[in-house]
Amino acid sequence: MYVAVKGGERAIDNAHAWLAEERRGDTDVPELSIAQIREQLALSVNRVMAEGSLYDPDLAALAIKQSRGDLIEAIFLIRAYRTTLPRFGTSRPVATAHMACDRRISATFKDLPGGQILGPTFDYTHRLLDFKLAAEGDAPPPAPQKGDAAPADVPHVTGFLNQEGLIEEAPADDTPPPDLTREPLELPAERALRLQALARGDEGFVLSMAYSTQRGYARNHAFVGELRIGAVAVEMDIPELGFAVEIGEITLTECETVNQFTGSKTQPPQFTRGYGLVFGQTERKAISMALVDRALRWEELGEDYTGAPAQDAEFVLYHADNIQATGFLEHIKLPHYVDFQSELELVRKLRRDVQDRADAAAAQHPEAAE
Template identity: 65%
Template sequence: MYVAVKGGEAAIDNAHRLLADRRRGDRSVPALTLDQIAGQLALGVDRVMSEGSLYDRRLAALAIKQARGDLIEAIFLVRAYRTTLPRFGYSEPIDTGEMLIERRISACFKDLPGGQLLGPTFDYTHRLFDPDLEGDPEIEAGERREPSAEPTTRIAAILGGEGLIEEDIDLPEQAAPGDINHTPVEFPMARAMRLQSLSRGDEGFLLALGYSTQRGYARSHPFTGEIRIGEVEVEFFVPELGFAVPLGRVQVTECQMVNQFKGSAKAPPQFTRGYGLVFGQSERKAMAMSLCDRALRAEELGEDIVAPPQDQEFVLSHCDNVQATGFVEHLKLPHYVDFQAELGLVRTMRAEYAARESVTQPDMQEAAE
């Protein structure tokens, strides 16, 4: 039972003022600007956009500043704002094959068509503190390479040419993929809607689940087929015009995992796919998403469901950090009546226990004599 709380407005106002004071920090230090956050804390901004399910770098930067760097609180702010926005329709499916690629790697083929593009990554850095960053060092700008606009062959297409990997599922042209914002959750959930949930799911939760699949808590032996980071064009079909018009470009990270499959009565031995796509540069999240996507396809592929990452209800009901935060943090709200009821029950049980002990102790003493 939740209890209505009266009064306390002055205390709450003071808490808000104290929060604002702590957010500002030392007044002798210049305040952070949104441009600084968006430009220098870009990976945090990308995560907030992805899990907040709203692509707007400035709003994500504002949310991070308001939340004092608490990314889950910032995601909550973005998600709440998103619910106030009008919906005009759905964009056309993006074509990641036409991506302006900034980074592209594969763990399957060294000499893949189009080459490996390392891009900005921590992969090859030493995990050592850089004391030069304590100040504001002038970074020597390297030769800037424009993102590649040339279509590059996918690893899946190379394997598909030999029939070694399952084919992409071709949806009917008018088929609607579903929308988790408009459709009540029902299990089993279609893959398109599962991917929507995973795309805005909590990175840490999905990372732990993805890791567990590699430790034996699902039948998984993955290879990173391809990771792409770059910009894609977003288009919107305007019925009055009869054609789609471009709205702009967004940065996304796409991951295709390649997994073994022993085959079945309907399909020969081949590789299967796990897929991840998120806003911004967030390949760890995209990789974890693709591992979980593959694990959740267990029933579809005729595999036994033996581990949590293969259980749709477990994964999809718990991966949303906004929902999880609300349910966990509601425990901070007043539960006075509930606790008093529990306290009375425990006191009654202890009294009954003491009464039983007072009866059985003399009997035990007599038996001993």
């Protein structure tokens, strides 16, 4: 906090008041409601929920409004609020095979049970500004044409490869994974912990790491085996009842990538997996997460370390968290008067020493000075 600035607490209070005024903007323009942000800026809301590790669209929309649209600040607000909440228990792992899919595509199999569901996507738009959206009172969009409903059970595409033994088996492990929201990150990190860090990592950073693997910095040629977006039920075991009950429903984006693997001393040639799972419709993040997840698995698969940044768990995991990065970055704008004064005196002393040596050399050899 700026405790040393002129004016002290009074200056800080005035800064907060000015911030509130700037956040509101022109009072002749209607104020944004939480519902408007939640419904019309849904992708921003989804990102704040994912990187804030808290599934609550209304709170995410409130954080976006309070932060003036600064999503990292909004994520900070959500994470800070999350620490105040009690935890009553843990839910069962969600069954994404039972997802009610709004979108489901595969880049590996054209014809798959349940079919390809394009869903709401920017993929086929022309990226041209739609000036009709700037009109006052825009007309409601035409009703979409609904196709056949997706089946209740939508098997994963990788299961087809698994039938022929062409893709690695997902190891069965009932060990409770570590909880990154309660315990600090420690290395070496098992895959479950790495996936948690990537799921709440900064989308831009994870995207850049994923892009680097595609450009050759990890030997990571991936296909999107399946990308699906939809609602899944959340179930929780109730000890008093002796069985699980459904406590709600959340929207998730899941991505499984299929990567070629030539084999190693311990593994036969086969396809391997990368995995991403994120709150809301956040497909760019889910795909990026899957690519980076696969790059980080080089050691367990017996591959060579090529020195690629995306293969370095310490580099990726310790720099993916935008809240930690923001805190460390922005602390340098806080007062460092004492530190700077000490460095200033050091530089002045070093300059005096250099000048003294130059003067001494000139006195010993006056002809050189001339």
